[in-house]
Amino acid sequence: MNAQELLQIADDELILGWRDSEWTGIAPSLEEDVAFSSIAQNEIGHARALYELVSRELGTDADSLAFDRHPSEYRCAALVEQRRMDWAHAIARHFLYETADEIRLAALKQSDDGAVAGLAAKMDREEVYHRLHARMWNDRLQAEPRYEDALVELWPYALGVLAPNQRTALAKRVGREEVDAIERNGHSDELLELREEMTMVRRSVPGATW
Amino acid sequence: MIYEVFRQEKKGAAFAHAGSVSAPNMTFAEAFAHEQYGRRQESEALWVVPREAIREVHDFPDELHRTYHRVDGYSLKEKLRLARERAGTAADR
Numbered sequence: 309m310n311a312q313e314l315l316q317i318a319d320d321e322l323i324l325g326w327r328d329s330e331w332t333g334i335a336p337s338l339e340e341d342v343a344f345s346s347i348a349q350n351e352i353g354h355a356r357a358l359y360e361l362v363s364r365e366l367g368t369d370a371d372s373l374a375f376d377r378h379p380s381e382y383r384c385a386a387l388v389e390q391r392r393m394d395w396a397h398a399i400a401r402h403f404l405y406e407t408a409d410e411i412r413l414a415a416l417k418q419s420d421d422g423a424v425a426g427l428a429a430k431m432d433r434e435e436v437y438h439r440l441h442a443r444m445w446n447d448r449l450q451a452e453p454r455y456e457d458a459l460v461e462l463w464p465y466a467l468g469v470l471a472p473n474q475r476t477a478l479a480k481r482v483g484r485e486e487v488d489a490i491e492r493n494g495h496s497d498e499l500l501e502l503r504e505e506m507t508m509v510r511r512s513v514p515g516a517t518w
Numbered sequence: 519m520i521y522e523v524f525r526q527e528k529k530g531a532a533f534a535h536a537g538s539v540s541a542p543n544m545t546f547a548e549a550f551a552h553e554q555y556g557r558r559q560e561s562e563a564l565w566v567v568p569r570e571a572i573r574e575v576h577d578f579p580d581e582l583h584r585t586y587h588r589v590d591g592y593s594l595k596e597k598l599r600l601a602r603e604r605a606g607t608a609a610d611r
Contacts, residue, residue, distance in 0.1 A: 339539045339550035346553040437552060444545045 311362050318358035319384035325351030347438050354431050375507045379500055386490045387465035389499040399445045400458035404466035406442040407481055411474050464490045521547035524565040525555050533565050
Protein backbone atom coordinates (compact mmCIF):
# COMPACT_ATOMS: atom_id res chain seq x y z
CA MET A 309 0.00 0.00 0.00
CA ASN A 310 1.25 3.37 -1.07
CA ALA A 311 2.00 5.71 1.86
CA GLN A 312 0.46 8.68 0.03
CA GLU A 313 -2.84 6.85 -0.40
CA LEU A 314 -2.96 6.03 3.31
CA LEU A 315 -2.14 9.64 4.12
CA GLN A 316 -5.14 10.75 2.07
CA ILE A 317 -7.41 8.64 4.23
CA ALA A 318 -5.68 9.67 7.45
CA ASP A 319 -5.97 13.36 6.53
CA ASP A 320 -9.65 12.93 5.61
CA GLU A 321 -10.37 11.33 8.97
CA LEU A 322 -8.40 13.92 10.95
CA ILE A 323 -9.93 16.94 9.24
CA LEU A 324 -13.48 15.56 9.22
CA GLY A 325 -13.10 14.56 12.87
CA TRP A 326 -12.07 18.13 13.60
CA ARG A 327 -14.92 19.61 11.58
CA ASP A 328 -17.51 17.36 13.22
CA SER A 329 -16.15 18.26 16.65
CA GLU A 330 -17.05 21.89 15.92
CA TRP A 331 -20.62 20.83 16.77
CA THR A 332 -19.67 19.80 20.30
CA GLY A 333 -21.84 21.81 22.68
CA ILE A 334 -24.14 23.20 19.97
CA ALA A 335 -25.61 20.13 18.20
CA PRO A 336 -29.43 20.05 17.84
CA SER A 337 -29.94 18.04 21.05
CA LEU A 338 -27.88 16.86 23.99
CA GLU A 339 -28.07 13.26 22.78
CA GLU A 340 -26.94 14.24 19.30
CA ASP A 341 -24.17 16.30 20.80
CA VAL A 342 -22.78 13.24 22.57
CA ALA A 343 -23.25 11.01 19.52
CA PHE A 344 -21.69 13.37 16.97
CA SER A 345 -18.80 14.22 19.28
CA SER A 346 -18.16 10.54 19.88
CA ILE A 347 -18.09 9.91 16.13
CA ALA A 348 -15.69 12.82 15.70
CA GLN A 349 -13.39 11.31 18.32
CA ASN A 350 -13.51 7.95 16.55
CA GLU A 351 -12.49 9.54 13.26
CA ILE A 352 -9.52 11.21 14.91
CA GLY A 353 -8.60 7.86 16.48
CA HIS A 354 -8.65 6.30 13.02
CA ALA A 355 -6.45 9.10 11.70
CA ARG A 356 -3.98 8.46 14.48
CA ALA A 357 -3.81 4.71 13.77
CA LEU A 358 -3.28 5.38 10.06
CA TYR A 359 -0.60 8.01 10.72
CA GLU A 360 1.20 5.53 12.98
CA LEU A 361 1.15 2.92 10.25
CA VAL A 362 2.50 5.36 7.66
CA SER A 363 5.03 6.88 10.05
CA ARG A 364 6.83 3.55 10.43
CA GLU A 365 7.37 3.49 6.69
CA LEU A 366 8.41 7.14 6.50
CA GLY A 367 10.57 7.09 9.63
CA THR A 368 8.63 9.76 11.51
CA ASP A 369 5.77 9.73 14.05
CA ALA A 370 2.03 10.25 14.02
CA ASP A 371 2.05 13.72 15.58
CA SER A 372 4.60 15.00 13.08
CA LEU A 373 2.47 13.78 10.22
CA ALA A 374 -0.69 15.24 11.71
CA PHE A 375 0.69 18.62 12.73
CA ASP A 376 4.10 19.41 11.26
CA ARG A 377 3.61 19.07 7.53
CA HIS A 378 3.37 22.13 5.34
CA PRO A 379 -0.29 22.95 4.59
CA SER A 380 0.29 22.14 0.92
CA GLU A 381 1.34 18.60 1.91
CA TYR A 382 -2.04 17.71 3.40
CA ARG A 383 -3.84 15.24 1.16
CA CYS A 384 -7.40 15.64 2.46
CA ALA A 385 -10.40 15.92 0.14
CA ALA A 386 -12.18 19.24 -0.39
CA LEU A 387 -15.34 17.69 1.09
CA VAL A 388 -13.91 17.51 4.61
CA GLU A 389 -12.11 20.86 4.58
CA GLN A 390 -15.22 23.00 4.46
CA ARG A 391 -16.51 24.56 7.61
CA ARG A 392 -20.23 23.84 7.37
CA MET A 393 -22.07 25.07 10.42
CA ASP A 394 -25.61 24.28 9.41
CA TRP A 395 -27.00 20.89 10.29
CA ALA A 396 -28.29 20.04 6.79
CA HIS A 397 -24.78 20.36 5.35
CA ALA A 398 -23.13 18.64 8.31
CA ILE A 399 -25.41 15.62 7.90
CA ALA A 400 -25.24 15.64 4.09
CA ARG A 401 -21.46 15.57 4.32
CA HIS A 402 -21.53 12.90 7.03
CA PHE A 403 -23.85 10.69 4.97
CA LEU A 404 -21.89 11.09 1.71
CA TYR A 405 -18.55 10.63 3.44
CA GLU A 406 -19.55 7.52 5.38
CA THR A 407 -21.00 5.94 2.25
CA ALA A 408 -17.79 6.67 0.32
CA ASP A 409 -15.66 5.52 3.24
CA GLU A 410 -17.44 2.16 3.28
CA ILE A 411 -16.41 1.55 -0.35
CA ARG A 412 -12.85 2.64 0.36
CA LEU A 413 -12.56 0.48 3.49
CA ALA A 414 -13.92 -2.57 1.69
CA ALA A 415 -11.06 -2.21 -0.82
CA LEU A 416 -8.49 -1.66 1.96
CA LYS A 417 -9.64 -4.82 3.74
CA GLN A 418 -8.55 -6.73 0.61
CA SER A 419 -5.05 -5.23 0.72
CA ASP A 420 -2.06 -7.59 0.33
CA ASP A 421 -0.45 -5.67 3.18
CA GLY A 422 -1.63 -7.49 6.32
CA ALA A 423 -1.17 -4.46 8.59
CA VAL A 424 -3.31 -2.30 6.30
CA ALA A 425 -6.02 -4.94 5.89
CA GLY A 426 -6.08 -5.56 9.65
CA LEU A 427 -6.41 -1.88 10.52
CA ALA A 428 -9.12 -1.41 7.88
CA ALA A 429 -11.11 -4.25 9.44
CA LYS A 430 -10.79 -2.69 12.90
CA MET A 431 -11.85 0.72 11.63
CA ASP A 432 -14.79 -0.78 9.80
CA ARG A 433 -16.09 -2.33 13.04
CA GLU A 434 -16.53 1.22 14.40
CA GLU A 435 -17.64 2.73 11.12
CA VAL A 436 -20.68 0.43 11.19
CA TYR A 437 -22.11 2.73 13.88
CA HIS A 438 -21.17 5.87 12.00
CA ARG A 439 -23.06 4.53 8.99
CA LEU A 440 -26.10 3.67 11.10
CA HIS A 441 -26.06 7.17 12.50
CA ALA A 442 -25.63 8.75 9.05
CA ARG A 443 -28.42 6.66 7.53
CA MET A 444 -30.96 7.36 10.24
CA TRP A 445 -30.41 11.09 9.80
CA ASN A 446 -30.49 10.75 6.01
CA ASP A 447 -33.84 8.95 6.25
CA ARG A 448 -35.20 11.55 8.58
CA LEU A 449 -34.13 14.61 6.58
CA GLN A 450 -34.76 13.19 3.12
CA ALA A 451 -37.95 15.16 2.52
CA GLU A 452 -36.39 18.46 3.62
CA PRO A 453 -35.51 20.72 0.66
CA ARG A 454 -32.57 22.19 2.57
CA TYR A 455 -31.10 18.73 3.01
CA GLU A 456 -31.53 17.82 -0.65
CA ASP A 457 -29.90 21.12 -1.66
CA ALA A 458 -26.96 20.31 0.60
CA LEU A 459 -26.59 16.84 -0.95
CA VAL A 460 -26.65 18.30 -4.46
CA GLU A 461 -24.09 20.93 -3.54
CA LEU A 462 -21.70 18.49 -1.86
CA TRP A 463 -22.06 15.63 -4.33
CA PRO A 464 -19.11 16.57 -6.64
CA TYR A 465 -16.96 16.94 -3.52
CA ALA A 466 -18.03 13.52 -2.24
CA LEU A 467 -16.95 11.88 -5.49
CA GLY A 468 -13.50 13.41 -4.97
CA VAL A 469 -13.06 11.41 -1.76
CA LEU A 470 -12.68 8.21 -3.78
CA ALA A 471 -10.29 7.01 -6.46
CA PRO A 472 -11.80 7.31 -9.97
CA ASN A 473 -12.43 3.56 -10.23
CA GLN A 474 -14.58 3.60 -7.05
CA ARG A 475 -16.86 6.51 -7.98
CA THR A 476 -19.43 4.61 -10.01
CA ALA A 477 -20.09 2.41 -6.98
CA LEU A 478 -20.70 5.49 -4.84
CA ALA A 479 -23.09 7.00 -7.40
CA LYS A 480 -25.03 3.75 -7.49
CA ARG A 481 -25.15 3.48 -3.72
CA VAL A 482 -26.51 6.98 -3.12
CA GLY A 483 -28.70 6.95 -6.26
CA ARG A 484 -27.15 9.95 -7.98
CA GLU A 485 -25.77 10.65 -11.45
CA GLU A 486 -21.99 10.63 -11.59
CA VAL A 487 -20.71 14.16 -12.27
CA ASP A 488 -17.22 15.67 -12.52
CA ALA A 489 -15.52 15.18 -9.19
CA ILE A 490 -13.75 17.92 -7.28
CA GLU A 491 -10.28 16.44 -6.96
CA ARG A 492 -7.74 16.59 -4.17
CA ASN A 493 -5.60 19.42 -5.43
CA GLY A 494 -4.99 22.66 -3.66
CA HIS A 495 -6.59 23.69 -0.42
CA SER A 496 -9.08 26.30 0.64
CA ASP A 497 -8.37 29.11 3.08
CA GLU A 498 -10.69 27.29 5.45
CA LEU A 499 -8.18 24.45 5.77
CA LEU A 500 -5.38 26.92 6.49
CA GLU A 501 -7.43 28.48 9.28
CA LEU A 502 -8.24 25.06 10.70
CA ARG A 503 -4.59 24.05 10.60
CA GLU A 504 -3.60 27.22 12.46
CA GLU A 505 -6.04 26.34 15.21
CA MET A 506 -5.20 22.64 15.21
CA THR A 507 -1.46 23.20 15.58
CA MET A 508 -1.64 26.15 17.98
CA VAL A 509 -0.57 24.26 21.10
CA ARG A 510 2.12 22.29 19.32
CA ARG A 511 3.62 25.42 17.78
CA SER A 512 3.55 27.33 21.07
CA VAL A 513 5.68 24.72 22.89
CA PRO A 514 7.52 22.60 20.31
CA GLY A 515 8.28 19.11 21.54
CA ALA A 516 6.05 19.33 24.61
CA THR A 517 4.53 16.11 25.89
CA TRP A 518 1.70 15.51 28.35
CA MET B 519 -40.27 10.57 22.99
CA ILE B 520 -38.38 9.47 26.05
CA TYR B 521 -36.63 6.11 26.09
CA GLU B 522 -35.33 4.56 29.28
CA VAL B 523 -31.95 2.86 29.05
CA PHE B 524 -30.82 -0.08 31.15
CA ARG B 525 -27.19 -1.08 31.19
CA GLN B 526 -25.51 -4.41 31.77
CA GLU B 527 -22.01 -3.93 33.05
CA LYS B 528 -20.71 -7.49 32.68
CA LYS B 529 -21.98 -10.61 30.96
CA GLY B 530 -24.49 -12.31 33.24
CA ALA B 531 -24.99 -9.26 35.47
CA ALA B 532 -28.45 -7.79 36.03
CA PHE B 533 -29.42 -4.82 33.90
CA ALA B 534 -29.70 -1.63 35.92
CA HIS B 535 -31.33 1.65 35.00
CA ALA B 536 -28.70 3.94 33.49
CA GLY B 537 -30.73 6.97 32.47
CA SER B 538 -32.86 8.11 29.57
CA VAL B 539 -32.51 9.56 26.10
CA SER B 540 -34.86 11.79 24.17
CA ALA B 541 -35.24 10.62 20.57
CA PRO B 542 -37.78 10.87 17.73
CA ASN B 543 -37.97 7.09 17.23
CA MET B 544 -36.45 3.77 18.26
CA THR B 545 -33.66 3.89 15.65
CA PHE B 546 -32.45 7.21 17.01
CA ALA B 547 -32.93 6.02 20.57
CA GLU B 548 -30.71 2.99 19.99
CA ALA B 549 -28.04 5.06 18.30
CA PHE B 550 -28.10 7.69 21.05
CA ALA B 551 -28.03 5.06 23.81
CA HIS B 552 -25.15 3.31 22.07
CA GLU B 553 -23.01 6.45 22.21
CA GLN B 554 -24.27 7.76 25.54
CA TYR B 555 -23.83 4.58 27.55
CA GLY B 556 -21.40 2.50 25.49
CA ARG B 557 -18.71 4.64 23.96
CA ARG B 558 -16.31 4.15 26.88
CA GLN B 559 -16.64 0.37 26.91
CA GLU B 560 -18.65 0.67 30.12
CA SER B 561 -21.44 -1.64 28.96
CA GLU B 562 -21.79 -5.21 27.83
CA ALA B 563 -25.33 -4.66 26.54
CA LEU B 564 -28.18 -2.15 26.77
CA TRP B 565 -31.95 -2.38 26.93
CA VAL B 566 -33.73 0.56 25.35
CA VAL B 567 -37.41 0.84 26.27
CA PRO B 568 -40.04 3.47 25.40
CA ARG B 569 -41.07 5.09 28.67
CA GLU B 570 -44.76 4.36 27.93
CA ALA B 571 -43.97 0.65 27.94
CA ILE B 572 -43.01 0.87 31.59
CA ARG B 573 -45.82 0.50 34.15
CA GLU B 574 -45.23 1.94 37.55
CA VAL B 575 -46.66 0.18 40.60
CA HIS B 576 -46.29 2.28 43.71
CA ASP B 577 -49.07 1.83 46.26
CA PHE B 578 -48.21 -0.64 49.01
CA PRO B 579 -50.63 -0.12 51.94
CA ASP B 580 -49.73 -1.76 55.25
CA GLU B 581 -52.36 -0.27 57.52
CA LEU B 582 -52.27 -3.15 60.01
CA HIS B 583 -48.47 -3.48 60.14
CA ARG B 584 -48.42 -7.14 59.21
CA THR B 585 -44.76 -7.68 59.86
CA TYR B 586 -45.18 -11.41 59.26
CA HIS B 587 -45.09 -10.61 55.52
CA ARG B 588 -41.42 -9.88 55.91
CA VAL B 589 -38.84 -12.60 55.38
CA ASP B 590 -37.13 -11.93 58.69
CA GLY B 591 -40.23 -13.40 60.37
CA TYR B 592 -39.17 -16.92 59.47
CA SER B 593 -36.18 -19.10 59.99
CA LEU B 594 -36.28 -20.72 56.60
CA LYS B 595 -32.86 -22.31 57.01
CA GLU B 596 -34.08 -24.78 59.61
CA LYS B 597 -37.24 -25.57 57.65
CA LEU B 598 -35.18 -26.17 54.51
CA ARG B 599 -32.75 -28.45 56.38
CA LEU B 600 -35.61 -30.63 57.61
CA ALA B 601 -37.20 -30.77 54.15
CA ARG B 602 -33.90 -31.86 52.62
CA GLU B 603 -33.51 -34.54 55.28
CA ARG B 604 -36.94 -35.90 54.40
CA ALA B 605 -36.10 -35.85 50.70
CA GLY B 606 -32.76 -37.54 51.34
CA THR B 607 -30.80 -34.74 49.64
CA ALA B 608 -29.27 -33.26 52.77
CA ALA B 609 -25.99 -35.20 52.79
CA ASP B 610 -23.76 -32.92 50.73
CA ARG B 611 -24.85 -29.69 52.33
